[in-house]
Amino acid sequence: MSALDWIFTAIFFTFYLVCLFTVCMLTFQKGYIVLGIIGIFIPFLWLIGAILPAKRGSRWEVAQSMRQQAQLNQMTS
DSSP states (O other): OOHHHHHHHHHHHHHHHHHHHTHHHHHHHTTOHHHHHHTTTSTHHHHHHHHSOOOTTOHHHHHHHHHHHHHHHHHHO
């Protein structure tokens, strides 16, 4: 492999790891387990799972609700 091939490989691998720890985790938190697992092989599915609205009762939805409630309580008191 040439130096350029190594550079592109390193950039692609770094991008994959960044997506793994950001977009993939967001997909799982929003409740899209299947998209997260299949996204390991087809990373584009992680982006779809991150863009979709959170499923009812997912960690993301509960955290958002608690954050909004705390802001409302802070505004009213």
